[in-house]
Amino acid sequence: xxxxxxxxxxxxxxxxxxxxxxxxxxxxxxxxxxxxxxxxxxxxxxxxxxxxxxxxxxxxxxxxxxxxxxxxxxxxxxxxxxxxxxxxxxxxxxxxxxxxxxxxxxxxxxxxxxxxxxxxxxxxxxxxxxxxxxxxxxxxxxxxxxxxxxxxxxxxxxxxxxxxxxxxxxxxxxxxxxxxxxxxxxxxxxxxxxxxxxxxxxxxxxxxxxxxxxxxxxxxxxxxxxxxxxxxxxxxxxxxxxxxxxxxxxxxxxxxxxxxxxxxxxxxxxxxxxxxxxxxxxxxxxxxxxxxxxxxxxxxxxxxxxxxxxxxxxxxxxxxxxxxx
Amino acid sequence: xxxxxxxxxxxxxxxxxxxxxxxxxxxxxxxxxxxxxxxxxxxxxxxxxxxxxxxxxxxxxxxxxxxxxxxxxxxxxxxxxxxxxxxxxxxxxxxxxxxxxxxxxxxxxxxxxxxxxxxxxxxxxxxxxxxxxxxxxxxxxxxxxxxxxxxxxxxxxxxxxxxxxxxxxxxxxxxxxxxxxxxxxxxxxxxxxxxxxxxxxxxxxxx
Numbered sequence: 001x002x003x004x005x006x007x008x009x010x011x012x013x014x015x016x017x018x019x020x021x022x023x024x025x026x027x028x029x030x031x032x033x034x035x036x037x038x039x040x041x042x043x044x045x046x047x048x049x050x051x052x053x054x055x056x057x058x059x060x061x062x063x064x065x066x067x068x069x070x071x072x073x074x075x076x077x078x079x080x081x082x083x084x085x086x087x088x089x090x091x092x093x094x095x096x097x098x099x100x101x102x103x104x105x106x107x108x109x110x111x112x113x114x115x116x117x118x119x120x121x122x123x124x125x126x127x128x129x130x131x132x133x134x135x136x137x138x139x140x141x142x143x144x145x146x147x148x149x150x151x152x153x154x155x156x157x158x159x160x161x162x163x164x165x166x167x168x169x170x171x172x173x174x175x176x177x178x179x180x181x182x183x184x185x186x187x188x189x190x191x192x193x194x195x196x197x198x199x200x201x202x203x204x205x206x207x208x209x210x211x212x213x214x215x216x217x218x219x220x221x222x223x224x225x226x227x228x229x230x231x232x233x234x235x236x237x238x239x240x241x242x243x244x245x246x247x248x249x250x251x252x253x254x255x256x257x258x259x260x261x262x263x264x265x266x267x268x269x270x271x272x273x274x275x276x277x278x279x280x281x282x283x284x285x286x287x288x289x290x291x292x293x294x295x296x297x298x299x300x301x302x303x304x305x306x307x308x309x310x311x312x313x314x315x316x317x318x319x320x321x322x323x324x325x
Numbered sequence: 326x327x328x329x330x331x332x333x334x335x336x337x338x339x340x341x342x343x344x345x346x347x348x349x350x351x352x353x354x355x356x357x358x359x360x361x362x363x364x365x366x367x368x369x370x371x372x373x374x375x376x377x378x379x380x381x382x383x384x385x386x387x388x389x390x391x392x393x394x395x396x397x398x399x400x401x402x403x404x405x406x407x408x409x410x411x412x413x414x415x416x417x418x419x420x421x422x423x424x425x426x427x428x429x430x431x432x433x434x435x436x437x438x439x440x441x442x443x444x445x446x447x448x449x450x451x452x453x454x455x456x457x458x459x460x461x462x463x464x465x466x467x468x469x470x471x472x473x474x475x476x477x478x479x480x481x482x483x484x485x486x487x488x489x490x491x492x493x494x495x496x497x498x499x500x501x502x503x504x505x506x507x508x509x510x511x512x513x514x515x516x517x518x519x520x521x522x523x524x525x526x527x528x529x530x531x532x
Contacts (some may be wrong), residue, residue, distance in 0.1 A: 006395035006441055007365060007374040017367035029439075036398070036437045037418055048374070049395065053442055077431070101507025102485070103422065106431040107438065180368075235506035 001039045008051045012178055012212065015055050020180045020208040026050050028210060030073060030112035033104050038117065042126040043133075058111075058212065061085065067217045072111025072210075076100070079110060079164075089216060091225035091244055095167035098229045101236050111211045114165055114175075114191075115203060118158035118266075119238055120148065131156045131199045145302040147240070150309065152265035156195035157302065160202060161238045165192070165268040166260040167227045170244035171216050177205065178212040188214060189260075192267035202267065220256070222248050224323040228315045229262075239263040241308055243315035245323045247278075254279050254324070259291075259316065264299075264308055271295040274316065283324040288317045380444035384409070385453025393440045400424045400435035403450060411451040411480050422508030425481040426450050432488045432507075451480035454487060462528040463487045463521075472521030474512035481508050486522050494530045498523070 007026075009015040019026055027046035029035050038044035052058060058073035061082050068084055079085055080096040100108060122128045122139040129135035140148045140157045148157040165188070173188040186204070191211075193204050205211065219225070225246040231237035242262035247254045257278050259271040274291035281287055292313040299309060364371035379392045384407060391406055400417070403409045403426065412435055415423035419437035426435045427449040454461040463486045466472065473479040482505065489496070489504040496504065501522045510518060 001396040001398075003394065003396050005374050005376055006378075006439070007372050009372045011369070013369040014367065014372050017369035018365060018372045021367050022365065032439060032442070033419055033434070033437045036439070039396070040418065051439075051442060101422070102489070102504060103425055103432050103434045103507040104419065104437075106428075107433050235503060 001036070002042075002045065004039070004046050004049050006049045006051050008054050010054055011056055012058065015050060015052065015210060016178055016180045016208070018050060019210060022048060024048055028052060028115075030115075031075070031104075031108040032112075033100075033108045034112065034116050041124065043124060044117075052111075052210075059109075064215070067215050069213050069215050070110055071213050072109065072114075074110045076105040076108045076110065076113060076164075077102070080105060088219045089167075089171055089225060091167045091227040091246065092164070092171065092216070094227040095163040095229070095242075095244070098227070099163040110164060110214065113162050114168075114188075114214070115205070115211055116162060118202065119161050120158045123158065131195070132158065134200060141302065144304065146304040147238075147263075148302055148305055149265050150299045150301045150305055150312075151269050152194050152267065153300070153302075154194070154196045156199045156266060158195075158202075158266050159263050160192065160265065160267050161262070162268065163227070163229060163239060163242060163262060166242055166244035166262040167225075168214055168216065169268050169270065170246040170258045170260040171225060172246070172258070173214045173216045175214050176212045177209050179209045183212065184209075185215075189268070189270060195266050220248055222250065224249060226319045226322045228319040228322075230311050230315050241311035241315050243312070243319040245316070245319040247320075247323050249283075249324050252282050252324070254281075254283065259319075261312060261315070264312060271316075273297070278320065283320060285317060285321070288320050289313065291320075292316055375441065378441050378444065380441060382443055382445075383447040385449055395439060395441050397440045398436050399426070399428075399438040399440045399443050399448070402440040403435060403448070409450050409452050413477055413480055415477065420509075421478070422481040422485065423478050425484045425508065427484055427488055430488060430491070432485045434507075449484070451483055454483060461487060463490065463525040466525035466528055467518075467521045470517055470521035470524050472514070472518045474510075474514045478508060478510045478512075482510070482518060486525060490522070490526050490529055494526060496522070496526060 009018050024047045027049045029049050030052050052073055059071045062069045076096050086093050122130045123132045131138045138156045149159050169189045174185050175188045175191045177184045191203050227244045229239045229242040231239055239262045241264055244260045247257035257275050259274050261269045274295040277291035277294050296309055363374055365374050377392050377394050381390045403412050412426055413423040415421045417436045419434045424435040425432050429446050463483055485508050501519050
């Protein structure tokens with residue numbers, strides 16, 4: 001790793017002021033398990049790293065009147081082991097448990113997972129200056145693209161790797177963004193931005209802003225939530241395709257349903273067309289097939305990733321049938 | 326990167342200020358508070374920033390104080406500065422588990438953890454597992470059940486296993502596999518490793 005300085009702000013106000021007033025680029029380190037890899041390979045360079053570890057009030061899972069607040073610096077292991085999460089948001093626990101390894105979950109944070117950089121092998125190669133790094137081309141588009149996007153790619157075909165994001169978005173989570181101007185709350189779905197908006201980042205955080213917490217609404221009566229992750233290895237793998245389904249089932253039909261997929265698009269991908277098909281009709285495998293076919297009308301698979309269309313059906317079938325059971 | 330940011334802008338630390346700070350710091354490291362850094366002035370107060378920091382770790386029960394730079398990993402500090410070479414540097418990218426140590430009792434990859442962030446924490450390495458000549462039950466079980474072949478990944482497996490069995494004293498085979506999923510064995514000795522973990526669990530709960 002090249003040398004850098006490290007700032008250790010003690011309050012969210014100090015952090016906000018540091019980010020706003022420092023002219024050189026500041027890299028924020030939450031758990032650091034991904035940033036350190038990028039600093040070692042040279043994909044990321046930073047003269048100044050802001051260590052979020054000592055910032056008061058950023059960690060912790062706090063029950064609130066109408067939901068649960070999860071601080072950005074909450075460790076993934078704490079999410080996995082939290083009783084309220086297990087009781088009210090089973091899909092979130094499944095997602096937390098499915099990601100990385102025990103060692104990484106002991107250090108990695110919720111905020112870090114939600115803001116992690118993509119796994120695209122062209123992006124991760126320090127020799128390659130691709131669109132995401134300010135270059136002109138996406139090398140995956142005509143190159144090796146087995147793990148790349150089938151939805152939403154335009155100029156850049158990464159997939160968003162987070163497991164927590166699809167589960168949280170499907171549960172209706174909101175993100176609180178901090179800055180010197182005060183806190184701003186946005187639906188987590190709108191926290192992410194497609195490459196057509198800015199190819200160099202995956203979310204809406206501007207200079208000076210940081211993710212402070214996420215808030216998940218209290219579950220509705222009869223709410224079911226399932227996260228299904230399909231991967232190549234049994235453990236310790238990013239999703240090829242994942243599906244997060246949250247729904248309320250009444251008399252064998254989904255009165256409400258929200259479907260978000262991971263591993264298929266540069267951002268967590270909400271399948272509204274599939275939701276429209278699934279809502280209000282008796283749940284069956286054929287209905288899921290119809291829902292996926294409707295959603296796949298928006299897909300543009302690349303040369304090596306057409307299989308993700310089949311996995312999308314498999315993941316959604318498993319999640320929907322489990323939620324409806 | 327700009328090495329000497331303009332002293333006037335509020336977000337920078339001038340090298341001159343830093344060297345001035347070092348002058349007194351270096352002379353008096355034994356007595357002065359271990360603040361080798363500077364601060365960045367912001368409208369919300371001065372934020373500490375470090376080129377170097379004197380940290381205190383409790384390593385295998387003993388206090389160790391040393392000055393580290395921000396880009397030093399806990400792994401490099403343990404192996405190269407504290408002579409604890411039992412923790413192995415294999416992939417150095419958080420992908421193999423060979424460098425697993427316990428940080429405040431939780432297994433972590435020492436290669437993906439900055440030493441400067443471990444200030445004030447307790448670290449346990451494989452050297453701290455046995456009590457004198459008395460091996461830890463996990464070590465005994467790995468020997469008895471041939472839980473290793475070349476042995477290079479073994480320190481990592483021992484650390485992960487010892488922390489896991491404190492949390493889950495009677496694990497199923499599937500739970501063992503999940504718990505050890507962050508440690509790789511290139512010899513492929515997994516079947517015997519799982520057997521060793523099971524044997525260690527029985528030893529530790531006296532079954």
